[in-house]
Amino acid sequence: MRIGNASRYAAALLAAPALLGGCGRADAPQAENAATPAPSATADAAVVRPQGPERLVLAFGDxxxxxxxxxxGLSLPDRxxxxxxxAGINATVVNAGVSGDITAAGRQRLGFALDNLPRKPDLVMLGLGGNDVLRQISPAETxxxxxxxxxxxxxxxxxVMLTGMRAPPNLGPDFVARFDPIWPDLAKRYDAGLYPFILDGVIGTPALMQADHVHPTAEGxxxxxxxMAPMVAGQLQDAKR
Structure with a gap:
């Protein structure tokens, strides 16, 4: 996915260096656009946990x-x-998303998060890097x-399943060339699953993005x-083999 027409997203990244960082945790006061749940939230609420062996997933991100x-109940791990x-998979997805985390902070807390789970997870969804690009941290460090x-x-x-990030074009071609390949390169090196760009399909669509143009709405x-869920399901299936 090319960021292409997401100029508002690019402007937000450059104008507000703490948009992902200053958001608070998942229990922060809710934005106005969260007052009315998205239509799909009602359908989600009707889904019940299936029977069968439990699969444990750690969603580790920002x-x-x-x-x-x-x-x-409307976060990405919840959904x-x-x-x-x-899909008939008895999964528990533990939300270890911490607003404001850069990759350096995630690196420091990963072991703690893993050690405090009830058991070794069947899969880790790893989604960090957005705050790095907001702060224009060196891609080499990321x-x-x-x-x-x-x-x-x-x-x-x-x-592991990596959920990737993309740099906005107006950070310059050199930054983009060093930043964007990080996820596909590492996915190949570690034989990890890859969802190339976490905001693919929603970025640049105002109805699916909050007013900051960085975070998706509940519908987004x-x-x-x-x-994403079919890819997670596929990796859980592969992990059983």
Missing amino acids: SLYAGYGVGR VQKRLWA RANLDAMLAELKKRQIP IAKIADR
Whole structure:
């Protein structure tokens, strides 16, 4: 996915260096656009947990996982979990999204998050990097931090699905050329799953993005989950083999 017509997103990244960072955790005061749940929220609420062996997924990321600006139960991990249930997969998706996390912070807390789960997860969804680009942190540093996290997960023999990020074009071609390949490169190196751009399909569509042009609305999150959940389900299936 090319960011292309997402000029508002690019402007937001440059004008507000803490948009992903200053959002608070998932239990922060809710934005106005979260007052009325998205239509898909009603359908989600009707889904019940299926029977069968439980699959444990750790969703480890920033505010795009934490659920900034939407009501409880409408974050991306919540919505992915409900779609897995609808597919007959008894999955628990633990939301370890922390608003404001850069990859360096994620690198520091990954071991703690893993050690405090009830057991080794069947899959880790790793979604960090958005705050790095907001702060224009060196792509080399972003790559090194993600590499270290993937190495730790490989050492623990935990499968991974990376959810990638893209740099806006107006950061310059050099930055984009060093930043955007991080996720496909590391996915190949560590044999990880890859969802190339977490905001694919919603960025640049005003109805699916909050007023900051960085975070998706509840409906935008639902659309991301629709695309992402089949990939998560596939990796969980592969992990059983």
